[in-house]
Amino acid sequence: xxxxxxxxxxxxxxxxxxxxxxxxxxxxxxxxxxxxxxxxxxxxxxxxxxxxxxxxxxxxxxxxxxxxxxxxxxxxxxxxxxxxxxxxxxxxxxxxxxxxxxxxxxxxxxxxxxxxxxxxxxxxxxxxxxxxxxxxxxxxxxxxxxxxxxxxxxxxxxxxxxxxxxxxxxxxxxxxxxxxxxxxxxxxxxxxxxxxxxxxxxxxxxxxxxxxxx
Amino acid sequence: xxxxxxxxxxxxxxxxxxxxxxxxxxxxxxxxxxxxxxxxxxxxxxxxxxxxxxxxxxxxxxxxxxxxxxxxxxxxxxxxxxxxxxxxxxxxxxxxxxxxxxxxxxxxxxxxxxxxxxxxxxxxxxxxxxxxxxxxxxxxxxxxxxxxxxxxxxxxxxxxxxxxxxxxxxxxxxxxxxxxxxxxxxxxxxxxxxxxxxxxxxxxxxxxxxxxxx
Numbered sequence: 178x179x180x181x182x183x184x185x186x187x188x189x190x191x192x193x194x195x196x197x198x199x200x201x202x203x204x205x206x207x208x209x210x211x212x213x214x215x216x217x218x219x220x221x222x223x224x225x226x227x228x229x230x231x232x233x234x235x236x237x238x239x240x241x242x243x244x245x246x247x248x249x250x251x252x253x254x255x256x257x258x259x260x261x262x263x264x265x266x267x268x269x270x271x272x273x274x275x276x277x278x279x280x281x282x283x284x285x286x287x288x289x290x291x292x293x294x295x296x297x298x299x300x301x302x303x304x305x306x307x308x309x310x311x312x313x314x315x316x317x318x319x320x321x322x323x324x325x326x327x328x329x330x331x332x333x334x335x336x337x338x339x340x341x342x343x344x345x346x347x348x349x350x351x352x353x354x355x356x357x358x359x360x361x362x363x364x365x366x367x368x369x370x371x372x373x374x375x376x377x378x379x380x381x382x383x384x385x386x387x388x389x390x391x
Numbered sequence: 392x393x394x395x396x397x398x399x400x401x402x403x404x405x406x407x408x409x410x411x412x413x414x415x416x417x418x419x420x421x422x423x424x425x426x427x428x429x430x431x432x433x434x435x436x437x438x439x440x441x442x443x444x445x446x447x448x449x450x451x452x453x454x455x456x457x458x459x460x461x462x463x464x465x466x467x468x469x470x471x472x473x474x475x476x477x478x479x480x481x482x483x484x485x486x487x488x489x490x491x492x493x494x495x496x497x498x499x500x501x502x503x504x505x506x507x508x509x510x511x512x513x514x515x516x517x518x519x520x521x522x523x524x525x526x527x528x529x530x531x532x533x534x535x536x537x538x539x540x541x542x543x544x545x546x547x548x549x550x551x552x553x554x555x556x557x558x559x560x561x562x563x564x565x566x567x568x569x570x571x572x573x574x575x576x577x578x579x580x581x582x583x584x585x586x587x588x589x590x591x592x593x594x595x596x597x598x599x600x601x602x603x604x605x
Contacts, residue, residue: 214513306572310573315576335597341587341590342594345566347570348562348569349562352561352566353558353559355562356558358513358524359512363528377555380551381559384559384602386602388598388600388602389602390601
C-alpha cells in the first residue's frame with residue numbers, strides 16, 4: 178500500500194465515522210420528535226440509524242453525551258440564525274417578529290428541545306446543566322439585551338428586563354408544543370398542524386409587539 | 392361502651408385518618424416544592440409527614456395516586472378561585488389581570504405543578520392524563536372563553552381563540568418557575584424571590600392587557 182492510498186483510506190474512514198455519528202444524531206432527533214417523552218432507548222436509536230449501538234459509546238460516551246450532542250447541534254443552528262438576525266440592519270420590531278416566528282418554527286419542528294433541556298438539567302450531571310445554559314440561554318439573553326436596547330433607541334419598545342422577557346416569550350412560544358398532549362382538550366383537534374402553528378405564531382407576534390410598545 | 396362513645400371513637404378515627412392523608416399530601420407538596428424534579432421517594436414523604444409509609448398505599452394506592460391527589464387538591468383551590476373570578480361583576484380586563492397574578496402566584500408557591508402535570512401525562516397512565524385535562528385544562532378553557540367573550544362585548548379584547556390564548560398565557564406565566572434552574576444565567580441571581588416574581592407579574596400583565604386590546 179503506497180502512502181497516497183493509505184491517506185485515502187484514512188480519509189474515507191473518517192468520513193464514514195462522521196456519517197455514522199451524523200446518522201445517530203439524526204435517528205435520535207427523529208425518535209425524540211415522534212415520542213412524547215425522552216424515553217428513547219439506545220437500541221431503538223441504533224436500529225433507526227442502522228449503526229451498531231457500540232458506536233454510541235464510541236462517539237458520545239453514553240446516552241447523556243448523545244442527547245447533549247443532539248441539543249448542541251440544534252443550539253448551533255438556532256444560535257447562528259439568532260446571531261445573524263441580531264446583526265441585521267433592520268428595525269428592532271422586525272427582528273422581534275422574525276425571532277418569534279423562528280422559535281415557534283424551531284419548537285414545532287423539534288418539539289423535544291425544551292423537554293430535553295429539562296431532562297438534562299433535572300437528571301443530567303451539573304456539567305450538562307451548565308453546558309445547556311451556555312449553549313442555549315446565555316446567547317439568547319445577549320441578543321434580547323441588544324434587541325431591547327435597539328428598540329428603546331428607536332422608540333418602539335419599552336425598556337424591559339431582557340431576562341424576564343426571555344421567560345415570558347420563550348414560555349409563550351414553547352408551551353403549546355411542550356404541552357402537546359392537551360391539544361384535544363384545548364383546541365378540539367387530535368394534533369397540531371401547520372395551520373394552527375401559523376395562527377399561533379401570528380397571535381404571539383401580535384400580543385408581544387403591541388404589548389411591548391412604549 | 393355505649394352507643395354515643397362508639398360513635399365518638401369512629402368520628403375520631405375518621406378525623407385521624409383524614410389528618411394522616413392530609414399530612415401525606417402536605418409533605419409531598421413540600422418536598423416537591425423543595426426539589427427540582429419529581430423524584431421524591433415514598434420514604435421521604437412518609438418521614439416528612441410522620442405517617443407510616445403503608446398509609447400511602449392505604450389512602451392513595453401508589454405513588455401515582457398520591458401525586459394525582461396532590462394535583463387534584465391544587466386544582467380544586469385554583470379552579471374554585473378561577474370560577475369565582477369568572478362570575479364576578481367586574482370588567483374583563485380586570486378579570487384577566489387578577490387571573491394572570493393568580494397563576495403567577497400559584498406557580499411561585501407550587502413550582503412543581505406543571506412539572507407534575509407533565510410527569511403524569513408522560514409517565515402516568517392514560518387515565519391520569521385524562522384526569523389532568525379534566526381538572527386543570529378544561530375548566531380553564533371554559534373561563535378563558537367567557538372572559539374573551541366578555542372583553543369582546545366590552546370592546547377591550549380582541550376575539551382570540553381561547554385555546555391558543557391558554558397556551559400563550561400559561562406558558563408565559565409558568566416558564567420562569569418551570570425553568571428555574573436557569574435563573575443565574577438569565578437574571579444574575581441565585582434564585583427567584585418575591586420582588587422578581589412581582590416584577591414579572593407586572594410585566595406579563597402589561598404585555599397581555601395591551602397586546603390583547605383590539
